[in-house]
Amino acid sequence: MNPFVTIIIPSFNEEKYMASLIDNILTQDYPRERLEVFIIDGRSTDRTTEIVGEYHQRHPFIQLLVNEQRYVPFALNEGIIKSNGEVIIRMDAHSRYPDNYVSALVSHLFSLEAENVGGTWITKPANNSSKAVAIAIASSSAFGVGDSHYRLGVNEIRKVDTVPYGCFHRSLFDRIGLFDEELLRNQDDEFNARIIENGGSIYLIPGIAITYFARPNISSLVKMFYQYAFFKPLVNLKLKKPATIRQFIPPLFVIFLLLGWTVQFITPLLLPVYFAGAGLYLLSNLFFTLKCIMDHRKGYLIFFLPWIFFLQHLAYGVGYLNGIINFVLIKRRMNTIPSSR
Secondary structure (H helix, E strand, O other): OOOOEEEEEEEOOOOOOHHHHHHHHHOOOOOHHHEEEEEEEOOOOOOHHHHHHHHHHHOOOEEEEEOOOOOHHHHHHHHHHHOOOOEEEEOOOOEEOOOOHHHHHHHHHHHOOOOEEEEEEEEEOOOOOHHHHHHHHHOOOHHHHOOOHHHHOOOOOEEOOOOOOOEEEHHHHHHHOOOOOOOOOOHHHHHHHHHHHOOOOEEEEEEEEEEEEOOOOHHHHHHHHHHHHHHHHHHHHHHOOOOOOHHHHHHHHHHHHHHHHHHOOOOHHHHHHHHHHHHHHHHHHHHHHHHHHHHHOOHHHHHOHHHHHHHHHHHHHHHHHHHHHHHHHOOOOHHHOOOOO
16 A cells, blocks of 8 residues: 655755755655656755756656645644645755655554654764764753653653654644644644644654754754754643653753852852762763763863763753743743744
């Protein structure tokens, strides 16, 4: 059985990755006559649309759509609405996929009677620089990103609360709705929670390994962590509960740092508590840095990982607290909050 499949790829300024991504799709073992590919571009300012246009001339099933609202949930919803597929697969330009990616996902979607299935991530550096390698390692470390199963890997098929990108029945969106367009980030978290709330199942498939290219520099990594965390409180409001307890650790860490700094002006008696907490974090940071050094046999990581780990935690914590201020306390919504890509 080869159901018709729609692949949806949101894009913005992806000229570095787009050609190799499309080549990756062209090598899939799924029948091309059973595929349509929507690359939905948010008004790129580089050669992304030109590259897609060149491929479309040779392969008409690869189509370029324009996302006037620019952000990911609008692209996803436009692709879903225009899709002809029985199955929807989301893909991302910053990743590479095995040649059986589409066929394996479709097979597991039906055999497991699931509503969403996805593969695991193998995080690779964006380039060969020492800093990029350190960023990739930090982005796949439990200390850096928590215990997400798809980032850390699993040994067997397991039911989870989220997977990267996703493969869905098209009919699912008719039943529970489209992606929430107010969530410029984390829209997949909210949608996956809706799947589970409606009795559906999400499965992570260890045999499907996605190569994900981490951010190329620390500033883009910090921006990504900040933006993901900023929208978490809004996701929690919509779900009326936190997705996970672990998401509170970075904001509590930031609060601890701020209160510890001000406590010296109130009473010096609490300073030992502050220094003990800061020391515990420092030791934990160094422990996981040394573990990464031994696991990867790269001594130069000592110059990068402690700082990257700290900035990941700080960016997430500050973003989450700012999200609480905006969405919980001030009760703003995204049409009143300026946001950059």
